[in-house]
Amino acid sequence: MSLWRWIALDLKRLFRGRALILATLITPLVGLMVFASVVAPMLLEEKRIIIPYAICNEDSSEPVRQFVRLLTNAESLKSLTAVYPVKDMQTGYELLASGNVSLLVHVPADFYTDISTGGNPAMYIIASEAHSFEQSIVRITVDSLLSIVGQSQNVLQRFAGEAIDAGADEAAANDWIGGQMSGGIEEYMHRRAALSQGGILSAYSEYFPVQYYLCALFSIFAALAMLPALYLSSADMGGPVVKRGLLASRPAASKYYLGRLISGAALILLALALLIPIGAVTEEADALLANMADTVWLALAPALILTALSFSALALFLGALINRPRLALWCGFFIVLTMAALSGALVAEGALPALLAEIGRWTPLKSAMSLLANSLFSLDSARYAQDTLRLAAMFIALALAGYKLVLRKGAAL
Amino acid sequence: MNAYALFVCRLKASLRDFASMAILFLCVAGALLAHWHGEQRQQGRLTLALVNEDTGRMGARLADILSEEETLSVRVISAEAAERLLMQDRAQCVARIPADFSERLQRREFRSSAVLTVSSGSAYASAVSEPLVNAIMKLWFEQRTIYNMDSFLLERGLALAPERKQTLEADMERIWREGPLIRVENITLAPSPSAAMKEPASIALCWFAALIPFYFTVNSGWLLRDSFRSLTGRIRRTGFSSPALFLTQSAAGFVLVAGCFALVGLLTMSAGAFTELVPGILLYCVGCVGIALTLCSLCRNFTALLLVAPTFTLAAAVLSGLLMQLPEWAGVWAALSNILPGRGLYEAFAGVPGALAPLVALAWVTAGLLSAYLSQRRNNSKRELTDPIL
Numbered sequence: 001m002s003l004w005r006w007i008a009l010d011l012k013r014l015f016r017g018r019a020l021i022l023a024t025l026i027t028p029l030v031g032l033m034v035f036a037s038v039v040a041p042m043l044l045e046e047k048r049i050i051i052p053y054a055i056c057n058e059d060s061s062e063p064v065r066q067f068v069r070l071l072t073n074a075e076s077l078k079s080l081t082a083v084y085p086v087k088d089m090q091t092g093y094e095l096l097a098s099g100n101v102s103l104l105v106h107v108p109a110d111f112y113t114d115i116s117t118g119g120n121p122a123m124y125i126i127a128s129e130a131h132s133f134e135q136s137i138v139r140i141t142v143d144s145l146l147s148i149v150g151q152s153q154n155v156l157q158r159f160a161g162e163a164i165d166a167g168a169d170e171a172a173a174n175d176w177i178g179g180q181m182s183g184g185i186e187e188y189m190h191r192r193a194a195l196s197q198g199g200i201l202s203a204y205s206e207y208f209p210v211q212y213y214l215c216a217l218f219s220i221f222a223a224l225a226m227l228p229a230l231y232l233s234s235a236d237m238g239g240p241v242v243k244r245g246l247l248a249s250r251p252a253a254s255k256y257y258l259g260r261l262i263s264g265a266a267l268i269l270l271a272l273a274l275l276i277p278i279g280a281v282t283e284e285a286d287a288l289l290a291n292m293a294d295t296v297w298l299a300l301a302p303a304l305i306l307t308a309l310s311f312s313a314l315a316l317f318l319g320a321l322i323n324r325p326r327l328a329l330w331c332g333f334f335i336v337l338t339m340a341a342l343s344g345a346l347v348a349e350g351a352l353p354a355l356l357a358e359i360g361r362w363t364p365l366k367s368a369m370s371l372l373a374n375s376l377f378s379l380d381s382a383r384y385a386q387d388t389l390r391l392a393a394m395f396i397a398l399a400l401a402g403y404k405l406v407l408r409k410g411a412a413l
Numbered sequence: 414m415n416a417y418a419l420f421v422c423r424l425k426a427s428l429r430d431f432a433s434m435a436i437l438f439l440c441v442a443g444a445l446l447a448h449w450h451g452e453q454r455q456q457g458r459l460t461l462a463l464v465n466e467d468t469g470r471m472g473a474r475l476a477d478i479l480s481e482e483e484t485l486s487v488r489v490i491s492a493e494a495a496e497r498l499l500m501q502d503r504a505q506c507v508a509r510i511p512a513d514f515s516e517r518l519q520r521r522e523f524r525s526s527a528v529l530t531v532s533s534g535s536a537y538a539s540a541v542s543e544p545l546v547n548a549i550m551k552l553w554f555e556q557r558t559i560y561n562m563d564s565f566l567l568e569r570g571l572a573l574a575p576e577r578k579q580t581l582e583a584d585m586e587r588i589w590r591e592g593p594l595i596r597v598e599n600i601t602l603a604p605s606p607s608a609a610m611k612e613p614a615s616i617a618l619c620w621f622a623a624l625i626p627f628y629f630t631v632n633s634g635w636l637l638r639d640s641f642r643s644l645t646g647r648i649r650r651t652g653f654s655s656p657a658l659f660l661t662q663s664a665a666g667f668v669l670v671a672g673c674f675a676l677v678g679l680l681t682m683s684a685g686a687f688t689e690l691v692p693g694i695l696l697y698c699v700g701c702v703g704i705a706l707t708l709c710s711l712c713r714n715f716t717a718l719l720l721v722a723p724t725f726t727l728a729a730a731v732l733s734g735l736l737m738q739l740p741e742w743a744g745v746w747a748a749l750s751n752i753l754p755g756r757g758l759y760e761a762f763a764g765v766p767g768a769l770a771p772l773v774a775l776a777w778v779t780a781g782l783l784s785a786y787l788s789q790r791r792n793n794s795k796r797e798l799t800d801p802i803l
Contacts, residue, residue, distance in 0.1 A: 017713070017714060017717070019711065019712050019713045019714065019717045020712075020713075020714060020716055020717040020720075022717075023712060023716075023717035023718075023720040023721045024717075024720055027720055027721050027724040027725075028724070030724055030728060031724040031727060031728065034727065034728045034731055034732065037743070037746065038731055038732070038739065038740075038743055038746060039731060039737075041740070041742070042737065042740060074543070077539075077540065080537065080539065080540055096602070115594070115595065120596070121594065121595045121596070122595065122596040122597070122598055123595065123596075123597055123598070124597075124598050124599075124600050125597065125598070125599050125600065126600040126602060127599070127600075127601065127602065128601065128602045129601050129602075132599075132601065135599050135601075136459060136484055137459070137537055137540045138540075139484050139597055139599060140459065140482075140484045140485060140540055140541065140543055140544060141540055141543050142597050143482070143483070143484055143544075143593070143597055144482075144543045144544045144546075144547045145547075146593040146595050146597065147547060147589075147592060147593045148547045148550055148551060148554075150593040150594060150595060151551070151588055151589055151591075151592075151593060152551075152554055154588050155554065155555070155558060155585050155588055155589075156558065158581065158584050158585070158588065159558055159562050159581065162562075162573065162577060162581055163562060163565065163566060163571075166566060166571050166572070166573055166577075167569070167571050168565070168566065168569055168571060169569075172565075172569075176561075176565055180557075180558065180561060184554055184557070187523075187550075188550060191523075191546050191547070191549075191550050192546060193523070193524045193525070194523045194524065194525070194526050194527060194546050194549045194550065194553075195508070195525070195526075195527050195528070195529040195542060195545070195546060196525040196527070196528050196529070197528070197529060197530075224720055224723070225720075227716050227719060227720060228716050231715075231716045326715060327432075329715060329716060329719060330432035333719055334432075334435070348500070350497075350500035350501075351500050351501045351502065352501075353497075353501075354497060
């Protein structure tokens with residue numbers, strides 16, 4: 001049989017099952033629609049968490065009032081919390097019970113007296129078990145605040161004592177403490193300046209989450225679209241095509257192999273070609289369409305073809321390796337699942353352990369994902385060339401291995 | 414031929430089917446992993462990763478001061494490991510202490526003395542970095558106080574002996590280490606009797622419920638096997654009805670999944686709370702059986718089924734709210750999702766079981782039986798002349 005007849009026959013077999021062709025082409029669209037209409041807008045929403053808490057200050061002394069003011073205006077809590085001062089504990093508990101606040105901070109009536117008389121001063125952060133995380137967040141700031149203010153005072157007193165021992169006047173030493181403390185607190189108000197911003201690290205590399213997962217979806221569906229070709233190849237290798245000796249000669253086996261490679265790639269390419277325009281319905285439409293307008297097609301077209309060929313070669317390799325179609329199908333499915341997990345398509349690449357992420361980089365799915373993302377969103381020619389070479393190397397390795405297996409199964413070797 | 418024998422045979426076959434059992438195992442493992450991750454977050458183990466590049470001794474002292482923090486876990490690690498922790502959401506921020514950190518503090522400068530890196534998903538970086546800021550301020554305060562004390566004494570023609578200075582520095586370290594005299598206590602409220610009745614379903618159950626339609630669908634692959642088609646004919650001749658046959662065969666998957674639900678539920682929540690969810694879970698499983706039969710009948714071959722199953726599972730999980738709460742603007746999807754059994758389960762998990770759930774389950778199982786019956790009839794009447802390969 002000629003190469004064209006093999007391709008024509010394969011395409012006929014692949015496209016004959018209406019349910020199968022619908023499953024291959026429609027399910028990615030359904031998946032993408034759900035992603036575009038529900039998941040993508042949620043990914044784009046700002047991750048803003050506000051912890052509402054009530055504060056009940058029963059101590060009317062001025063220093064405690066100042067402390068409460070410092071706490072409620074603390075920079076570390078300002079962006080995270082919403083504070084509701086309450087007049088008594090009863091109101092605080094009611095707010096807690098109704099779920100209007102997550103925590104209740106209680107400063108008891110004798111708080112300052114306990115501090116000044118050397119008692120055992122304590123303040124309380126009250127919450128249910130379900131809000132223990134929020135409890136920890138607020139406690140970090142309260143602890144930290146008490147520590148710096150209270151201990152600085154102790155340090156200064158220790159120094160003043162030393163100065164008096166060295167011969168300084170007691171009144172002057174006490175004045176010195178007051179001056180140092182107020183100067184310290186003034187600087188302390190600007191304490192966040194101690195940190196400079198090192199930037200934001202993203203587990204999604206240089207892409208936004210929507211771009212990242214969009215390309216992950218494209219790649220996963222491209223990989224899944226290899227399953228029909230895999231089933232067909234496996235059935236052929238253990239079935240009539242081999243048993244009738246149709247692949248007994250090297251030229252016949254070569255034509256069969258090439259025909260299957262092309263027809264399998266055609267189906268995958270069709271699934272991908274349908275996905276790209278639909279991807280434009282996501283919130284990233286502007287970026288996607290703007291990029292697709294001009295030269296990006298020149299980069300995208302080879303990327304899509306190479307991706308389709310690589311998955312088709314993988315399908316042929318697996319199909320030639322496993323002669324039981326159902327088993328081959330399951331193996332193919334689990335391989336896609338494993339590749340997706342290792343490539344960061346399920347969990348962002350940056351969040352994977354280093355070793356797994358490195359293994360993932362050597363799977364066709366990761367290379368395809370990276371190539372698509374680069375072509376669609378941030379065309380960097382050096383990266384593009386690197387990804388293309390990597391995917392091309394994997395394609396060649398899979399194609400050669402698959403070809404050898406087909407020759408062997410067809411008794412041409 | 415009796416129903417029990419058919420059920421037992423299918424159950425044995427399901428248990429022997431390595432691939433679908435692997436899917437079931439992955440569903441359980443995924444659910445327990447999600448639960449573990451949720452618990453870790455709830456326990457509030459907040460972590461600050463510290464990369465110390467300081468060539469002086471202040472960097473080490475900073476790490477010492479931070480290690481005294483009870484509410485925060487501080488890890489002094491390399492830059493690469495710190496970035497990895499941050500991206501894995503196992504640290505809330507990374508602080509890099511530059512090489513000239515000690516030098517700057519000795520010059521009594523605290524501004525920009527550490528570099529803070531946060532992750533795009535971290536919402537707590539400012540709270541977690543607060544102890545770091547305060548620790549830097551303590552070290553700065555030390556240097557400032559020593560310098561000002563020297564000036565204060567110098568103005569009066571006095572000076573501290575070097576050994577006294579050393580004692581003072583040691584005392585300062587002790588004071589910081591001793592911590593504040595004021596205690597901050599966390600008080601955890603005991604759940605009220607009414608709250609105990611409303612113990613929320615565990616994350617594990619939500620995840621398991623979200624993933625399990627995939628297992629149900631692929632486990633119903635028996636409907637597509639040629640061997641089952643010929644078996645159907647033989648069984649029917651014994652007077653066994655088709656719906657009864659489909660139900661006995663589906664019951665095997667149902668029992669396995671119900672068992673796994675119990676396992677996940679009992680491992681992650683109290684038996685009492687789980688018992689309250691059992692009716693909702695059973696209705697959900699019935700609905701899933703119906704959906705699986707419908708999808709199998711529509712797909713007609715296993716390849717198509719394997720392509721449809723993951724997409725359907727993902728879509729159903731998202732729309733029913735089991736994986737994530739649907740936002741307010743997704744009202745249309747929320748309304749449409751009422752036809753999914755997952756919606757009823759989500760409402761049961763939320764403590765407000767909907768009246769629609771039994772009807773949805775019944776509708777799906779009826780649709781499943783009907784479509785399976787029609788599919789069998791079509792196959793029997795055609796006796797495929799088409800290529801059996803696909």
